[in-house]
Amino acid sequence: MSKQAANPYRSILRRHMPEPLLALLIFVMGVWLWDNHFGPKYGWEDGVGRMALRKADRELRLAETAGDLPELPRKLLGIPDREHALTHAILSLEMLENDRTLDEDGAFALGVLRVVRKNDGALMPPPPDPDLIFRRVAQGSDSWWDREYLTQLGSVRRDGTVQAMPERSKDPRSREVALRAVLSRGAVWLLALCGLAFLPAVVRGYWTALRSQPRGYIGHWPTALGLGVFLLAYLASIGFGKALDLLISQKWTGEGGQPVSIAPGLFALIDAATRFLPALLAFAFLFRKGRHVYTRLGLNAAPDGKLVLGSFALLMIADQVLRHFMLGADIPDDPAGGLSEMEEGPWGLVLALTSACLAAPAAEEILYRGVLFRSLANGLRVPAATLISAAVFAVVHFYDGYGLTSVGLLGVACALCFAGSGRLVTAICLHALYNFAIKVPEWIVYHAPL
Known part of the structure; x- marks a missing residue:
């Protein structure tokens, strides 16, 4: 009789992560996070100034056109006064300006906005090219502050004639921005309102999650082993991300020192690959066959739709509480408000969907819930594992206080969805829906051609 093959997963469960190595990995990750959160900043990336002007222009158009809406719907739709x-x-x-990266157009815009806010009759700053302002208005490509500047003059010079200045409030582009914001952000809230119907299912699912016990192979990972695998995968993701940053900044050059140009579709594939490589690295440590990943983590089953929609509704409500009551000090930490030139135009939308709405949710849920949360829950109770994994998930995103808290709440909801349903695909769907509700309206309002 042939001897029965030994179970390879037993040898994995017997692996020991040396404590000095684990401490070293934690130290390296801690230094990286500390430097990014509290270390000195070395200027802004290329394109931030242009995106800051784009965001300011459309926010001002939105405020002027739809700022008279009642306060509650205006706040829900993110329309400033x-x-x-x-x-x-x-x-x-x-x-x-303080970073000395403001160009002439930005300096002109800042000067006009300062005069408009003071409303003290001060003289408007001269534009870099006065004729350019007239041409932009004639072509319908002007910014909000261009017409404000010309309004102070009382007329527009065009083809050697003097014409009455068109009212800025009647600019069709301003009405279009307002319509985009109301429809796109309103659709998100409509989905959230539908999700409120599933709150009882959310309560049951979260209660089940908090009482759940480790089961099966993934329920027996030693916590130290899981932490070590997670840290190795995370540090590898930093290297992959740095390589991708080189591509974005075009620091890689070909023959003759010419920058290497990457097609938008190819770049979207490269970006998705860099997100999944750390997850594949974790799989190599913890699984012997690819199909076991799907079956053990619950990636081959349908998500719990009620849990996803109900959790999404709760996150939307919590976001409003954070934004308007708890963390209301709206001081920007990024001039562009998170906007990126990479998401401009149709290919930018493709990148936003494939990267932020598909690849990132799947890859991050595998690491932060499938490996980190699951490993912590094997040695701790689910509530403690949920909070710790959510805190780690928050601090690896370099946002302000409001952003960190929002991401932390998403991490809590995803962990409870995973534990409550027993299927990681449920957490992935919630994460994808949350990112979709942010990225798609953002693209429609700020990135789509106007």
Whole structure:
């Protein structure tokens, strides 16, 4: 009789992560996070100034056109009032000014906005090219502050004639921005309202999660082993990300020192690959066959739709509480408000969907819930594992206080969805829906051609 093959997973469960190595990995990760959160900043990336002007222009148009809506729907739809939009735009441009990265167009915009906010009759700053302002208005490609500048003059010079200045409030582009914001952000809230119907299912699912016990192979990973695998995968993701940053900044050159140009579709594939490589590295440590990943983590089953929609509704409500009541000090930490030139135009939308709405949720849930949370829950109770894994998930995102708290709450909801349903695909769907609700309206309002 042939001897029965030994179970390879037993040898994995017997692996020991040396404590000095684990401590070293934690130290390296801690230094990286500390430097990114509290270390000195070395200027802004290329394109931040242009995106700051784009965001300021559309926020001011939005405030002027739809700022008279009742307060509650205006806050839910993220429509600022005129004073808030002016202040936010000035603070954002002043960040670039203080960093000495504000170009002539930005300096002109900042000067106009300062005069408009003071409303003290001060003289408008001269534009870099006065004729360019007239041409932009004639072509319908002007910014909000261009017409504000010309309004002070009282007329527009065109083809050697003097014409009455068109009212800025009647600019069709301003109405279009307002319509985009109301429809796209309103659709998100409509979905959230539908999700409120599933709150009883969420309560049952979360209660089940908090009482759940480790089961099966993934329920027996030693916590130290899981932590070590997670740390190795995370540190590998930093290396992959740095390589991708080189591509974005075009520091890789070909023959003759010419920058290597990458097609948008190819770049989207490379970006998705860099996100999944750390997860594949973790699989190599913890699994022997690819199909076991799907079956053990619950990736081959249908998600719990009620749990996803109900959790999404709760996250939307929590976001409003954070934004308007707990963390209301709206001081920008990024002049562009998180906007990136990489997401401009149709290919930018493709990148946003494939990267932020598909690849990132799947890859991050595998690491932070499938490996980190599961490993912590094997040695601790689920509530403690949920909070610790959510805290780690938050601090690896380099946001302000509001952003860190929002991401932390998403991490809590995803961990409970995974534990409550027993299927990681449920957490992935919630994460994808949350990112979709942010990225798609953002693209429609700020990135789509106007």
